Amino acid sequence: MHTEHHWVTTPITADLLRGALDLEHTGRGVLPHRLPARARAQCEDRQLAMAESQPSGVRLVFRTRATAVELDTLPTKRVYVGAPPRPDGVYDLLVDGRLAGQARAAGGDVLTIDMAAGTTDVRAGGTATVRFTGLPDRAKDVEIWLPYNETTELVALRTDAPVEPATDHGRKVWLHHGSSISHGSEAASPTTTWPALAASLRGVELINLGLSGSALLDPFTARALRDTPADLISVKIGINLVNTDLMRLRAFAPAVHGFLDTIREGHPGTPLLVVSPIHCPIHEDTPGPSAMDTGGLGAGQLRFVAAGDPAERAAGKLTLGVIRDELVRIVERRRADDPDLHYLDGLALYGESDFAELPLPDDLHPDAATHLRIGERFSEFAFAADGPFAIGGR
Known part of the structure; x- marks a missing residue:
């Protein structure tokens, strides 16, 4: 698929993200947080750490003519001992505010939670790629809403045309x-x-x-x-x-x-x-x-x-x-x-x-x-x- 497009890789920076209060640079990518570092430092509760790092409402927002978008991510999947498997988290793609595609990312780290025993275990995994193609060939606002229930490190953003930060259109x-x-x-x-x-x-x-x-x-x-x-x-x-x-x-x-x-x-x-x-x-x-x-x-x-x-x-x-x-x-x-x-x-x-x-x-x-x-x-x-x-x- 890569041969069909001339890919532009854009660094994932705070001006491309909405809904996050902090952006942590990890060894593997950038991790959006919904609480600032000072708040996170005041509580060592694992439930809070998991919740605030799950990017509910966090989305990449940019303006581009691209017809194809790829996002490399490193999700953290949760497995509860004794419970049915959880489906992979959903990524929603919006073009000018309207849903234009959905995708899931397999792979990533696996966090196993034994609620009865009160224990957790993490198994490291590989990067996943979500792809969206066939987007309209015109200047447009693109939003990629991240799965609300999966901690998601953002590794790379690729498009077949340059991107720039979108304006906020004066919204409240x-x-x-x-x-x-x-x-x-x-x-x-x-x-x-x-x-x-x-x-x-x-x-x-x-x-x-x-x-x-x-x-x-x-x-x-x-x-x-x-x-x-x-x-x-x-x-x-x-x-x-x-x-x-x-x-x-x-x-x-x-x-x-x-x-x-x-x-x-x-x-x-x-x-x-x-x-x-x-x-x-x-x-x-x-x-x-x-x-x-x-x-x-x-x-x-x-x-x-x-x-x-x-x-x-x-x-x-x-x-x-x-x-x-x-x-x-x-x-x-x-x-x-x-x-x-x-x-x-x-x-x-x-x-x-x-x-x-x-x-x-x-x-x-x-x-x-x-x-x-x-x-x-x-x-x-x-x-x-x-x-x-x-x-x-x-």
């Missing part, structure tokens, strides 16, 4: 933080996670700090949000605090206040939307932690259960119901001094009736169809003419 930047649901969970592709879908419906530039398992009100995450330029900000708070059984009610409200205070230090008048958890029956009234249903693993199914006791709510353990009630109070209290702060009940995005129609396959994470529903509903609420993110309003 939407900065979002949340859990694995915001990260992508079981979405079909990187442009169909619910935040990516909502962003595309409204023509805004997404920076997605959905951090699977790690939306834990960490101060370093709040500082990353504070220091990232943005026109619109949303934070989805709750489910991971229950998953991990991280804190009690006494710590929760001050932690939320502190998180919002830190964001406001860098964005004093920016529309800021607090989103509470979507419906999740196992944790509506039962505290965490979340645990794997080991019985399901034998049948090749990964499912989760609530390991807490509802009676422990009296001692301050958190449930989704408790968190929603507290978030309403916090936002109402703060709005007296902060009219640009807003609240969205997660049950309006996915509630009890939605669960009856589109249940959570593993009892914790939405499937691809549910991502589309959540993205459309968030778009309708947040970007409505009288909504918190009304584009024409600012």
